[in-house]
Amino acid sequence: MNATIPLRLRTALNAPVHPVLTRRGWIAFIVAAYVLFVLVPSAHLLLPANHPMHLSEYFVTLTGKIMCYAIVALAMDLIWGYAGILSLGHGLFFALGGYAMGMYLMRSIGGEGVYHSDLPDFMVFLDWKTYPWYWSFTDHFAYAAALVVLVPGVLAFVFGYFAFRSRIKGVYFSIITQALTYAFMLLFFRNDTGFGGNNGFTDFKRILGFPITAPSTRVALFAATGVAMLGALVLCRWIVQSKVGRVLTAIRDAESRVMFIGYNPLYYKLAVWTLSAVLCGIAGALYVPQVGIINPGEMSPANSIEIAIWVAVGGRGSLVGAILGAFLVNGAKSWFTQAFPEFWLFFLGLIFIVVTLFLPRGVVGLFSRKRS
Amino acid sequence: MLMRALSMRRAVAAVILALTTLLPCLAARAMSPELIHELAFGENDAKIKALGALVAADDPKALPLLQALVDGEVQTAGNRQVLLVKGDNATDAVTGAVVAPLPESRDDVVINNRVRREIAGAIAALKLAAPDRAVRLAGVKALQGGADEDMLPAVKHALAKESDAEIRGLLELTRATIQLGSSDRATRIAAIRALAVSNDVSTKTLLLVVLGKKGDAWAEPDGDIRAEAEKSLRSVEGRLSTGEMVGRVFSGLSLGSVLLLAALGLAITYGLMGVINMAHGELIMVGAYATYFVQNLFRSYAPAAFDWYLVAALPAAFAASALIGMVMERTVIRFLYGRPLETLLATWGISLILIQAVRTLFGAQNVQVENPVWMSGGITVFANSVLPYSRIVIIGFAAAVLTMVWLLLTRTRLGLFVRGVTQNRQMAAALGVPTSRVDTFAFGLGSGIAGLAGCALSQLGNVGPDLGQSYIVDSFMVVVLGGVGQLAGTVYAGLGLGIANKFLEAWSGVVLAKIAVLVFIIVFIQKRPQGLFALKGRMAEG
Numbered sequence: 001m002n003a004t005i006p007l008r009l010r011t012a013l014n015a016p017v018h019p020v021l022t023r024r025g026w027i028a029f030i031v032a033a034y035v036l037f038v039l040v041p042s043a044h045l046l047l048p049a050n051h052p053m054h055l056s057e058y059f060v061t062l063t064g065k066i067m068c069y070a071i072v073a074l075a076m077d078l079i080w081g082y083a084g085i086l087s088l089g090h091g092l093f094f095a096l097g098g099y100a101m102g103m104y105l106m107r108s109i110g111g112e113g114v115y116h117s118d119l120p121d122f123m124v125f126l127d128w129k130t131y132p133w134y135w136s137f138t139d140h141f142a143y144a145a146a147l148v149v150l151v152p153g154v155l156a157f158v159f160g161y162f163a164f165r166s167r168i169k170g171v172y173f174s175i176i177t178q179a180l181t182y183a184f185m186l187l188f189f190r191n192d193t194g195f196g197g198n199n200g201f202t203d204f205k206r207i208l209g210f211p212i213t214a215p216s217t218r219v220a221l222f223a224a225t226g227v228a229m230l231g232a233l234v235l236c237r238w239i240v241q242s243k244v245g246r247v248l249t250a251i252r253d254a255e256s257r258v259m260f261i262g263y264n265p266l267y268y269k270l271a272v273w274t275l276s277a278v279l280c281g282i283a284g285a286l287y288v289p290q291v292g293i294i295n296p297g298e299m300s301p302a303n304s305i306e307i308a309i310w311v312a313v314g315g316r317g318s319l320v321g322a323i324l325g326a327f328l329v330n331g332a333k334s335w336f337t338q339a340f341p342e343f344w345l346f347f348l349g350l351i352f353i354v355v356t357l358f359l360p361r362g363v364v365g366l367f368s369r370k371r372s
Numbered sequence: 373m374l375m376r377a378l379s380m381r382r383a384v385a386a387v388i389l390a391l392t393t394l395l396p397c398l399a400a401r402a403m404s405p406e407l408i409h410e411l412a413f414g415e416n417d418a419k420i421k422a423l424g425a426l427v428a429a430d431d432p433k434a435l436p437l438l439q440a441l442v443d444g445e446v447q448t449a450g451n452r453q454v455l456l457v458k459g460d461n462a463t464d465a466v467t468g469a470v471v472a473p474l475p476e477s478r479d480d481v482v483i484n485n486r487v488r489r490e491i492a493g494a495i496a497a498l499k500l501a502a503p504d505r506a507v508r509l510a511g512v513k514a515l516q517g518g519a520d521e522d523m524l525p526a527v528k529h530a531l532a533k534e535s536d537a538e539i540r541g542l543l544e545l546t547r548a549t550i551q552l553g554s555s556d557r558a559t560r561i562a563a564i565r566a567l568a569v570s571n572d573v574s575t576k577t578l579l580l581v582v583l584g585k586k587g588d589a590w591a592e593p594d595g596d597i598r599a600e601a602e603k604s605l606r607s608v609e610g611r612l613s614t615g616e617m618v619g620r621v622f623s624g625l626s627l628g629s630v631l632l633l634a635a636l637g638l639a640i641t642y643g644l645m646g647v648i649n650m651a652h653g654e655l656i657m658v659g660a661y662a663t664y665f666v667q668n669l670f671r672s673y674a675p676a677a678f679d680w681y682l683v684a685a686l687p688a689a690f691a692a693s694a695l696i697g698m699v700m701e702r703t704v705i706r707f708l709y710g711r712p713l714e715t716l717l718a719t720w721g722i723s724l725i726l727i728q729a730v731r732t733l734f735g736a737q738n739v740q741v742e743n744p745v746w747m748s749g750g751i752t753v754f755a756n757s758v759l760p761y762s763r764i765v766i767i768g769f770a771a772a773v774l775t776m777v778w779l780l781l782t783r784t785r786l787g788l789f790v791r792g793v794t795q796n797r798q799m800a801a802a803l804g805v806p807t808s809r810v811d812t813f814a815f816g817l818g819s820g821i822a823g824l825a826g827c828a829l830s831q832l833g834n835v836g837p838d839l840g841q842s843y844i845v846d847s848f849m850v851v852v853l854g855g856v857g858q859l860a861g862t863v864y865a866g867l868g869l870g871i872a873n874k875f876l877e878a879w880s881g882v883v884l885a886k887i888a889v890l891v892f893i894i895v896f897i898q899k900r901p902q903g904l905f906a907l908k909g910r911m912a913e914g
Contacts, residue, residue, distance in 0.1 A: 086713045159894075166898045171648050171712045175848050176894055182845045183890040186883045301845065305650075305720050312717060345728035352721020353704055356714040 020238045029230065036226035041219040057218065064222040064290045066330045067229045071283035073310045073322035074232050075276040080308065081317035082240050083272055084252030085169065089177030090280050091304035092184050093152035097281025098294040099188075100151055102201035103135060104144030105212070105289060109205045121203075122196040132194045141208060148285040149278050156277030157270065164269045169255070178301045188296035200295025207289050218290070225286045229323070232279055236319050239272070248272055309348075312355045315362025324363060405466045408437065412446060412454040412465070412481050419483070420490050427497045427526050435502075437465055438495050441483060449475035497523050500530035505539070512542040524550050545570050549578060561600050568604035576612060579605040619759075620874050626763040628870020629770035630832065632863060633825035634843045635850035636777060639862040640818035641697075642851055644794050647705055647815065648716045651723035652847060653840025655819045658696060659689035659826025660835045661730055664741050679744040682827070689827035690820040696726070697819020701812050709811075723840070730837045738836035747831065766828050773824055778859060780817070790814045849893050 021029060040055060040063070047054040072094055079085050106120045115124040119131065137143045159180065163173060191197035210217045239245050250258045251265045258265055288294045297303070306329075314325025329351065336344040359365065410422035426434050440446050440456050446465070447455045454465040455478065462471045483491065492514070499511025508530075515523060527550065531543045548566035551559050564582070567575050582592050582601040592598050634656060641649045649655075663685040670681035700722055708715040743762055750760035781787035789810045792800040801807045829839065850869060854861030869889060876885035 086716070162894075162898050168897060171716060172852065172897070174713065174716060175648075175852060176897060179845055179849060179890050179893065183887045186886055190883050302841070305717070308717060309721075342728070342732060345724045345731075349721040349724035349728070352724065353718050356718040356721075357704065357707055360714070 020234060020241055029234070033226070033230060036230070037223050041223060045215055045219055057215065060218055060222055061290055062334060064218075064225050065287060066327055067222075067225045068283045068287040068290070069307075069310065069330055070323040070326040071225075071229050071232050071286075072280050072307055073314070073326040074229075074236050074319055075279035075283070076307050077311045077314075077316060077319055077322035078236050078239070078279075079273055079276040080311060081319075081322070082245060082252065083248045083269055085269065085273065086174045086308060087177045087273075087276075088174045088301060088304045088308070089181040090276070090307050091301075092177075092181035092299050093156060093277040093280035094284040094287070095184075095188075095294065095296070095298035096152045096155065097148045097284030098288040098298065099195055099201070099284075100138075100144055100147035100281070101285035101288045102204075102294045103138040103147070104141055105204040105207060106201050107135075107139040108207065109203065112205055113203070120196070120201070122191070122199065123194075126191060135194070145285070148281050152277040152281035152284075153274055157274045160270045160273040161266075164266050164273070178304065181299050181304055182301050185296045185299035185301075188299060196295070198295065200293060200297075201288070202293040202295075204289065204292060212289055212292070221286065221290050225290070228282055228286055232282075233319055233323065239275075240319070244268060244271070306348075309352055309355065311362075313351060313359075313362055315364030318362075318364045321362050321364035328363065408454050408465050409452075411437070411441065412448050413451070416484060416487055419487050423487075423490050423494045427494045427523070431498070431501070435495060435498050438491050438498070441481065442488065442491055442495070444480065446481040447478040448481060449478045454481075493523055497526035497530075500526060500543070501533075505536055508534070508536070508539055509542075512539055512546060515546050541569075545575070549575075552578060552582065557594065557597070560597055564597065564600045564604050568607045570608055576605065576608050579608065616878075620878055621871065622759050622763070624871030624874035625867065626767055626870070627874060628867035629767045630825075630829065631846055631850050631870050632866030633766075633770050633773060633828055634822070635847040635854075635862050635866050636773060636859075637818040637821035637825065638847050638851045639854070639859055640777070640790075640821065641815055642848075643854075643859075643862065644790060645811065645814055645818075646712065646794075647709075648712050648719065649700075649705075649818075650716055650720040650844065651700065651726060651840075652819075652822055653842075653844035654723040654726040655693040655697060655822035655840070656826040656829065656843055657730065657835075657837065657840040658726065659693045659823030660741070660830040660839055661734060661739070661826075662689040662692040662823065663827045663830040664734075664739050664835055667741055679746060682744060682831075685827055686824065689823040691823070693823025693826065694816040694820030697822075698812050698816040700819075701815040705815065706808070706811070727837050727840075734837075736837060738834040741830040741835050743831055762831050766832065769824075769828055773821065774859075774863065777817075777821065781859070786810070786813060786817075849890070853893055853896065 040060065043053055043055040044057070044060050049056075072090060075093075076087065076090055079087055109120065111118055113121040113124070115121055117124045119128060123131070138147070163176065168176065187193055188195050188200075189198060195201070204212050206212050207217065207221075210220075240248070247258065247263055247268050250263075251268060255265055284294075284298075310325040310329045311322045312325070313329055314323065315321030329348075332347065333344065336347055355362065361368075407422045407425055410418050414422060423438075426438075437446070437456065445457050447457050447462075449455060453471075453475070455462045455471060455475075456465055457474075457478075460474070462474055463469065464471050496511045496514040499507050499514070502508055502511065512530075515527070524547070527543055527547050531540065531547065534540050534543060544566055548563040551563035552567070554560050554563065564579070567579060579601050583598060583605065590598065592601070634653075637655070638649070638652050641647050641652065663682075666685040666688045667681050670678050670684070700719070704718050704722065705715060708718060747762045747765055748760075750758045750762075751764075752758050779787075781790065789800070789805050790813075792803075792805055793807050793810050793814075797807055800810075826839070829835075829843075846869075850862060850865045853869065854863075854865035872892075873885050873889055876888050879885075880888065
């Protein structure tokens, strides 16, 4: 590679550490929190359905869903925008978190399934008599929540350790992560794997004892997703502003030079990669109860690539951009798939091309260029 | 003693002679009104008895009546008349005369499953006596599945008359299968010995039953018979497993050559040029749809030459994909050289557009691409392994494409330029190579080969807008495993992955095999990140 080392790298590692958020940032943060936790819930719950300011159930669910995507986009931006590692397998971590939560939700159905059995319907259908070993304890919420974090985390850690240790990077890494999620998709499509095969998990009844479709439960899930999103934003912000973040950026721009200076890129990459996977898992866990279904389709390579385009649209290497991109692309998606379903793929394809050709820094880059 | 033995033999011969001369008379009597009446009006047991008589009489003339019974075309009128009814026409089953007009009140002859099974057996047995060889062959094949004791006389009789070697062999197997249940020890042993020459999976099951246990006791108490069965089983199994092995290697080779075709284009665009083209699978799909389009043209305008539409489809598929590839290179990829991750995303966008464009033009459903007649059928190597011509043609085709690409890269000026630009772009430009035009042509070549792969794939399976998606991961795996910048690596990786996949499939099922292969590749990359055939020295710096 004839990469010329950018000038900023020489000083970046020694530059003073910035605060996590600027004063303006904190104000925006508080406004966002107010909207998410006060305005939206009250507009949905308190205002009557015919009031002009009433927010419909569709809106709340859609926004909640997109906020989950925004968390995934943050995770992707952390690893791609700052460490230069493009993962085409983030959909896998998202789905694994979703499945972990789904297991808990399936067990909460109790005997109210179609067959009125203690086992989920698909197991009755397969003529299984007991839960397989990996389903044990999943009826406890705390254990399921631990799985949400641990399963994607451990998988990412093991995979990342081997991949980064042998210094697989760039396109190679992308393709292998794609193969990884593809393999898992095939695995989860099998009925014998014990996760419902094609249909996955659906028909949930309640979460933590609350009926899952009740408006108040919806709003609570919405708020929880909001907390997770804002929390993830601050966490990512803190990481990229810290010294670790500097080293990551340096690895992205000139990995060999960072090694020569005396840093071992393996642990930096591994740490941020695992964190990124865990964030995806949490997003998946919040996604499933709101959308009401999880199936292996979430692990398809196409889904994972779409995550990259959210980040690219918003602007790589600017965490707010990732959130913005997730909202823009998914907002456009839900509008298109209702209004012109046959044109959505054309539009999405064009976004991929236009953004990579003309907007290398995304929408955020568009604004900051104007300012400077 | 001798005299007595001789006279015995003579007596037996006389009986056989009498039987064979008598049989035609029996046949004449076979279609007697009584039997037909029994078949139509009798209770189930009476029906089955009548069937037995028909089979013993061995008269092919009874076939139409039996077939009509199975098809539910036999009706009764009054309590005597039996009618064969086809639509509005009816004939009397006894006299064969046309009955018009149809009697007012008629009843269907209803048969239950047991009778239906018996009739199927009777039909097969009667077919054994037919003059046409093909009918006899079909009959004996039908008998192999479910022959029972009642068929034995018919089978023996057919054996006595049969002269065709293939049918004789099958008949002997059928006889042995029936005699396996005989009460006579010597007959059973002879039957088991006869079964040893079979190469049918069902024979294996039969012998396994003989060797099996019922509760604690042996199903077959006689140790000698078990030993014979063991011997026969081993010989059948040996032949079966050879056949299976041949079949598996062959299907592995053919899957490998499909992977090779799909990956060969990638070996040029990704391997040589370093462009990561996620739309490669869609270029394959475009090639398949070009084939479909040419096929439809031939069907409407030149149906006489339909068998040779592939000859026209090949250049069409190549041209369609190559053209799209060159446009892609000129409009998008050109601006992203040196930025592989961006190229990945942009070409993914192109692939989405291509998928949707095909959906809009041809519909979201799979389309039908027919094999030409000369590609259907296959060579039977063993009873349980048939090598289809279509797959043989694909293997040959992959070899031909590979040779052509190799020649193009090593023996032509364009190939020289491509290799030159790959190794050192600046130096090639300085020596007067039009590098940007070479890029376009090379990319067009890689894309065109994808189109050829699509044309080949259209002969093997479904053609639909999602065709490419299922090959993209596989083809990248082939290139990654084979190593970048090498055709040889691609060849070995493609064939190796194909055969490994098929063998793992037999051992653990399709999905687990795929997963195992992916895991293997991930582990392999750990050890040799550069692939099987890494470039060494200066060239590796890229």
